[in-house]
Amino acid sequence: xxxxEIRNLSVEFATRTGxxxxxxxxxxxxxxxxxxxxxxxxxSGKSVTSLALMGLIGRNGRITADRMDFDGxxxxxxxxxxxxxxxxxxxxxxxxxxMSSLNPCFTIGFQIIESLRAHERLDRRAARxxxxxxxxxxxxxxxxxxxxxxxxxxxxxxxxxVMIAMAISCNPRLLIADEPTTALDVTIQKQILDLxxxxxxxxxxxxxxxxxxxxxxxxxxHRVVVMYAGQVVETRAVDELFVHPRxxxxxxxxxxxxxxxxxxxxxxxxxxxxxxxxDRPQGCLFNPRCAFVQEKCRRETVPLIxxxxxxxxxxxxxxxxxxxxx
Amino acid sequence: xxxxxxxxxAVDGPVIEAVNLKQHFVxxxxxxxxxxxxxxxxxxxxxxxxxxxxxxxxxSGCGKSTLARMITMIDPPTSGDLLLQGRPVSEIAPRxxxxxxxxxxxxxxxxxNPRKRVGQILEEPLIVNGEGDREQRREKALLMMSKVxxxxxxxDRYPHMFSGGQRQRIAIARSLMLNPRVVIADEPxxxxxxxxxxxxxxxxxxxQDEFGVAYLFISHDLSVVRHIARDVIVMYLGRAVEHGxxxxxxxxxxxxxxxxxxxxxxxxxxxxxxxDRVPMGELPSPLNxxxxxxxxxxxxxxxxxxxxxxxxLRPVAGRLVACHHADELDPMAPVPVS
Numbered sequence: 001x002x003x004x005e006i007r008n009l010s011v012e013f014a015t016r017t018g019x020x021x022x023x024x025x026x027x028x029x030x031x032x033x034x035x036x037x038x039x040x041x042x043x044s045g046k047s048v049t050s051l052a053l054m055g056l057i058g059r060n061g062r063i064t065a066d067r068m069d070f071d072g073x074x075x076x077x078x079x080x081x082x083x084x085x086x087x088x089x090x091x092x093x094x095x096x097x098x099m100s101s102l103n104p105c106f107t108i109g110f111q112i113i114e115s116l117r118a119h120e121r122l123d124r125r126a127a128r129x130x131x132x133x134x135x136x137x138x139x140x141x142x143x144x145x146x147x148x149x150x151x152x153x154x155x156x157x158x159x160x161x162v163m164i165a166m167a168i169s170c171n172p173r174l175l176i177a178d179e180p181t182t183a184l185d186v187t188i189q190k191q192i193l194d195l196x197x198x199x200x201x202x203x204x205x206x207x208x209x210x211x212x213x214x215x216x217x218x219x220x221x222h223r224v225v226v227m228y229a230g231q232v233v234e235t236r237a238v239d240e241l242f243v244h245p246r247x248x249x250x251x252x253x254x255x256x257x258x259x260x261x262x263x264x265x266x267x268x269x270x271x272x273x274x275x276x277x278x279d280r281p282q283g284c285l286f287n288p289r290c291a292f293v294q295e296k297c298r299r300e301t302v303p304l305i306x307x308x309x310x311x312x313x314x315x316x317x318x319x320x321x322x323x324x325x326x
Numbered sequence: 327x328x329x330x331x332x333x334x335x336a337v338d339g340p341v342i343e344a345v346n347l348k349q350h351f352v353x354x355x356x357x358x359x360x361x362x363x364x365x366x367x368x369x370x371x372x373x374x375x376x377x378x379x380x381x382x383x384x385x386s387g388c389g390k391s392t393l394a395r396m397i398t399m400i401d402p403p404t405s406g407d408l409l410l411q412g413r414p415v416s417e418i419a420p421r422x423x424x425x426x427x428x429x430x431x432x433x434x435x436x437x438x439n440p441r442k443r444v445g446q447i448l449e450e451p452l453i454v455n456g457e458g459d460r461e462q463r464r465e466k467a468l469l470m471m472s473k474v475x476x477x478x479x480x481x482d483r484y485p486h487m488f489s490g491g492q493r494q495r496i497a498i499a500r501s502l503m504l505n506p507r508v509v510i511a512d513e514p515x516x517x518x519x520x521x522x523x524x525x526x527x528x529x530x531x532x533x534q535d536e537f538g539v540a541y542l543f544i545s546h547d548l549s550v551v552r553h554i555a556r557d558v559i560v561m562y563l564g565r566a567v568e569h570g571x572x573x574x575x576x577x578x579x580x581x582x583x584x585x586x587x588x589x590x591x592x593x594x595x596x597x598x599x600x601x602d603r604v605p606m607g608e609l610p611s612p613l614n615x616x617x618x619x620x621x622x623x624x625x626x627x628x629x630x631x632x633x634x635x636x637x638x639l640r641p642v643a644g645r646l647v648a649c650h651h652a653d654e655l656d657p658m659a660p661v662p663v664s
Contacts, residue, residue: 001337008335029651039521041520041521041522042490042519076584089617091552134558155608157608158608174542179522181407185385185386185546185609186385186546186548186590186591186592187586187590187608188385188588188608189590190590190592191591212519212520214594215591215592215593215594216592217592218592218593218595219593219599220592235536242595252521253520253521255596256523256524257520257524257549258519258524258527258549258550258552258595259549259593259594259595259598260594260595261553262553266528266531267523267524267527267528268524269521269524269528270524271525272520273489273522275493301448305355
């Protein structure tokens with residue numbers, strides 16, 4: 001049984017101009033010990049998906065799903081109280097901006113102890129001991145003395161380590177990391193990603209890594225889910241996806257990477273931009289930007305179509321490696 | 327259209343030549359404590375020829391933005407010589423200087439005045455510099471809009487009506503309004519999505535071909551730098567640690583820090599990933615830099631010499647490297663695991 005099983009999840013927000021579907025019927029399955037990369041450009045709905053999983057969507061948002069099971073329990077029917085017991089304990093999250101996710105008014109020690117006391121019912125002394133251990137585990141030097149430091153006294157990378165320490169403090173079974181390294185330098189990014197992967201392996205946690213950086217996904221994830229305009233457009237094992245993407249959007253996105261254009265001066269681009277709140281097209285959501293668009297793509301909604309190695313939401317997928325053919 | 331008058335005397339030499347530029351900030355910590363000096367940039371030299379791109383890479387805190395601020399003379403350097411088209415900047419009238427050197431900022435959501443329309447934003451540099459009359463300015467703004475891929479009917483729109491990529495196009499158009507010789511681009515694509523980033527990089531290269539403008543391209547993204555730059559300076563704690571032609575640096579990096587940066591950059595293609603180890607720890611505080619080589623605390627090759635003597639930038643294998651052991655390091659060999 002999968003640890004997390006999501007079917008047809010949608011998140012809608014009420015706006016002045018009508019309802020906006022930020023996440024549009026996505027399916028997501030995460031097994032224990034799996035590392036799933038969720039990639040997409042801004043506006044693709046990847047962060048909203050993670051917030052929905054954590055139960056952090058505000059009041060103006062409406063979540064619907066056919067199925068939303070975590071470890072066999074239906075998350076849709078949990079009472080708020082049960083939900084809170086789950087969130088932060090079995091399902092934990094690391095956010096993008098460590099500086100703004102930590103409370104500037106409290107020491108990092110206090111903030112780690114807070115979740116330990118709430119979820120694990122440890123006494124003060126035991127919680128403190130555990131917090132120091134956690135800080136050591138995430139590679140913070142002089143952990144004991146850092147307990148009384150405030151977030152502004154630490155660097156971005158150190159703060160992100162603190163966030164990770166908090167997230168793993170109650171031994172979560174699923175860790176969602178939303179752009180955990182976007183605000184960090186490459187050398188620190190590498191350290192943090194290595195740390196996340198080490199922790200994931202040691203503890204057998206499942207990790208959902210949300211990012212816009214194709215390189216990060218390629219080096220970290222086992223399986224990749226590509227999102228576009230609120231939909232899943234392709235799901236595949238990592239090696240397969242980067243060697244032979246099937247969806248035209250995935251292909252175009254990879255081609256736009258400078259590392260793929262070595263020796264060429266011009267980068268292949270995708271014209272236009274991700275459709276926003278009011279300009280979602282008919283048919284395939286990518287059709288206005290697709291170089292291989294056919295009449296059918298403009299007319300008909302595309303289902304997710306299974307192939308030998310995964311699924312892609314494309315009527316005319318990229319056939320073979322190398323030459324894209326329409 | 328306004329005749330594009332060359333802002334300063336055109337010469338064939340480098341448009342910018344920097345010799346041993348330094349920027350030291352003095353921090354006064356209290357009435358009884360001696361002031362402390364932060365060597366934000368400590369002796370950087372380069373030549374940037376016409377229509378070329380020089381990239382400056384490094385982690386945050388390495389001094390790359392301080393360098394940009396010196397070259398635009400937002401913060402004049404503490405010492406060192408800065409020559410614009412062969413003449414020391416101090417001899418050039420500020421107005422001419424500003425026409426020669428323009429800047430594109432990282433965040434297009436912060437760099438455009440939200441209360442001004444695109445047309446006004448683009449014409450402002452012309453008004454400030456007293457160029458042309460109203461009609462000519464409008465004509466030039468519309469021309470520049472078409473060059474960066476904006477439609478004429480967007481002339482009267484406000485910045486909030488544009489996406490990030492389009493705003494960066496506006497910022498690029500604005501930087502080119504005065505026909506500058508040099509544009510300092512401080513992380514111009516790091517706030518943009520991959521597909522938009524490719525569009526803006528292509529645009530920057532096209533504009534370089536058309537206007538012959540030189541770019542000082544500041545970035546932390548090595549794959550972007552590899553695409554756009556001809557020469558690269560790798561900075562660490564205010565100093566250049568490796569400086570040379572792009573392909574040499576990327577294919578056979580000699581400085582351990584360059585190798586570490588390359589290894590840390592995530593790559594989609596497995597054959598582009600380097601097996602080097604990532605540097606340990608973080609950038610030391612510039613307030614209290616380590617003795618000897620500034621990188622020695624994070625470097626896997628450190629010897630006693632590194633802890634005591636500051637390596638100077640010297641020519642090694644076709645580029646400049648500031649490392650005592652640059653000759654001994656096999657550029658392709660993996661780092662020893664200690």
